[in-house]
Amino acid sequence: MSAERCNVTLTVNGETVVETVDARTNLVDFLRETLSLTGSHVGCEHGVCGACTVRVDGVVVRGCLMLAAQCDGAKVETIEGVSDLGEIADLQAAFEQRNALQCGFCTPGMLLTAQELLAQGGVPSRDKIREQISGNYCRCTGYQAIIDAIEAVAEARGKK
Amino acid sequence: MKPAPFAYAKAKSLDHAIELLGRPDGEARLLAGGQSLMATLNMRLSAPKLLIDLNGVSGLDGIALKNSALEIGALTRHVQAEHSDLVAKHAPLIYLALPHIGHAAIRNRGTLGGSIAFADPAAELPACLLAMAGEIDIAGPTGKRTVQADDFFKGLFETALGPQDVLTAIRIPAATAQTRVGFAEFARRHGDYAMVGLAASARADGKGLTDIRLAYFGVGATPLRAKKAEAALAGGDIDAAVAALAQDLDPSDDVQSTGATKKHLAGVLLRRVAKQLAEPRS
Numbered sequence: 001m002s003a004e005r006c007n008v009t010l011t012v013n014g015e016t017v018v019e020t021v022d023a024r025t026n027l028v029d030f031l032r033e034t035l036s037l038t039g040s041h042v043g044c045e046h047g048v049c050g051a052c053t054v055r056v057d058g059v060v061v062r063g064c065l066m067l068a069a070q071c072d073g074a075k076v077e078t079i080e081g082v083s084d085l086g087e088i089a090d091l092q093a094a095f096e097q098r099n100a101l102q103c104g105f106c107t108p109g110m111l112l113t114a115q116e117l118l119a120q121g122g123v124p125s126r127d128k129i130r131e132q133i134s135g136n137y138c139r140c141t142g143y144q145a146i147i148d149a150i151e152a153v154a155e156a157r158g159k160k
Numbered sequence: 161m162k163p164a165p166f167a168y169a170k171a172k173s174l175d176h177a178i179e180l181l182g183r184p185d186g187e188a189r190l191l192a193g194g195q196s197l198m199a200t201l202n203m204r205l206s207a208p209k210l211l212i213d214l215n216g217v218s219g220l221d222g223i224a225l226k227n228s229a230l231e232i233g234a235l236t237r238h239v240q241a242e243h244s245d246l247v248a249k250h251a252p253l254i255y256l257a258l259p260h261i262g263h264a265a266i267r268n269r270g271t272l273g274g275s276i277a278f279a280d281p282a283a284e285l286p287a288c289l290l291a292m293a294g295e296i297d298i299a300g301p302t303g304k305r306t307v308q309a310d311d312f313f314k315g316l317f318e319t320a321l322g323p324q325d326v327l328t329a330i331r332i333p334a335a336t337a338q339t340r341v342g343f344a345e346f347a348r349r350h351g352d353y354a355m356v357g358l359a360a361s362a363r364a365d366g367k368g369l370t371d372i373r374l375a376y377f378g379v380g381a382t383p384l385r386a387k388k389a390e391a392a393l394a395g396g397d398i399d400a401a402v403a404a405l406a407q408d409l410d411p412s413d414d415v416q417s418t419g420a421t422k423k424h425l426a427g428v429l430l431r432r433v434a435k436q437l438a439e440p441r442s
Contacts, residue, residue, distance in 0.1 A: 002169030002180070002210055023168035023211070026198070045161060046199035047266060048352075059239070059268040065198040066269065069168045070191075070213060116264060134350040135263020 006069040013081025021068040028052040028063030031078055039079035039108050050136030053109030054078050060116050079108035088115050094149040102140035110136050114150045123154040163201035170213045174299055180212045181324040190214055192274035195266050225250060229331045234273020241272055250334040253292055253341040253361055257284040263351040277327040279319050282353040286313060287383035291359040291375035294332040300325040313382035338363045342436030344429045354378045355416045358429040362437050368396055369437060379411040379422055398434050402427040
């Protein structure tokens with residue numbers, strides 16, 4: 001009924017994964033250490049920095065504030081899967097063109113968080129973009145280039 | 161850091177959750193959105209032996225208007241309330257406060273019931289519930305009961321919830337044409353816990369404001385009513401209301417700011433919120 005080891009079956013980037021995990025293992029550690037998906041990063045481990053952002057059942061969450069055990073039956077998507085599908089190819093290109101990343105530590109979380117806003121359609125205001133990424137720390141860029149890139153992609157997608 | 165080891169159990173029903181909470185060592189915690197609890201576990205500020213996951217228990221979410229009150233199920237996530245027309249119309253104070261809570265990814269997971277039950281003294285929703293004279297529905301081993309927001313917040317992270325109790329819903333008197341609300345907070349970064357915040361409600365009676373409830377957060381162990389300031393504001397004297405805060409509030413220094421700074425900011429917020437209360441709602 002309750003256990004320190006839990007069996008989980010979930011899909012990660014479209015593939016079914018069956019594992020036994022420690023109850024205390026959080027989702028991002030499970031993805032990185034058990035599944036070797038190291039695109040999601042571990043920063044603050046208390047929900048502040050946003051480096052561990054992944055998608056669970058279609059919405060972005062903090063990978064450090066959710067247990068792997070809670071993901072039984074869930075659909076998890078990481079930056080690896082979202083990149084491979086080409087869903088954010090334009091956003092990634094815009095980040096590169098505008099120098100919206102330097103060290104890249106925050107970038108996977110930044111991209112997934114931005115994509116959630118962009119997927120709502122329309123061209124959000126710069127204030128709205130700022131608010132959306134307010135939970136993702138970047139220590140390199142000063143954010144302006146990131147906001148430029150997200151805004152440019154919103155405009156470009158609107159013209160398609 | 162990583163959490164200390166614990167066991168995990170998925171509650172199948174409300175009764176099952178209450179039963180699981182009844183372990184003799186009292187070392188079980190309920191897991192809802194986990195956006196505060198998981199952080200405290202990771203930092204080892206708390207080390208329960210058992211986490212009882214409420215996600216998946218049916219009947220604990222949903223938003224409905226019942227007998228002139230808006231009932232919000234405990235497992236309702238912030239993002240659901242944020243996009244709810246019922247919340248915007250009938251609980252305008254919560255609607256104003258929600259965008260200030262955490263960030264997009266946090267609001268996708270965090271629950272309204274979890275925030276109230278966790279009772280962080282710097283959190284927005286406990287103060288909103290207090291400002292709106294809301295009620296809290298609780299289920300426990302001896303049955304169900306309802307507690308008024310005024311009686312719910314007992315101390316630092318301490319509420320009227322007993323060791324085997326589950327918060328099941330909150331209820332807020334539905335706003336009328338006369339209802340006025342106001343909300344403002346200071347935070348160093350959008351979405352962070354506030355240094356000081358103020359949630360307020362009042363009733364416009366044609367001449368001025370009555371039933372004013374000012375609930376401050378981030379200034380004490382619990383959300384706090386500023387009752388002397390409420391009385392002064394009811395008399396229409398904003399300067400007297402700001403001055404009265406000196407008697408109502410005595411914030412201590414914390415990592416974010418000194419008590420003196422918080423006191424000053426509380427006055428600034430009161431002037432902003434008083435302006436919002438004076439405006440008819442659109």
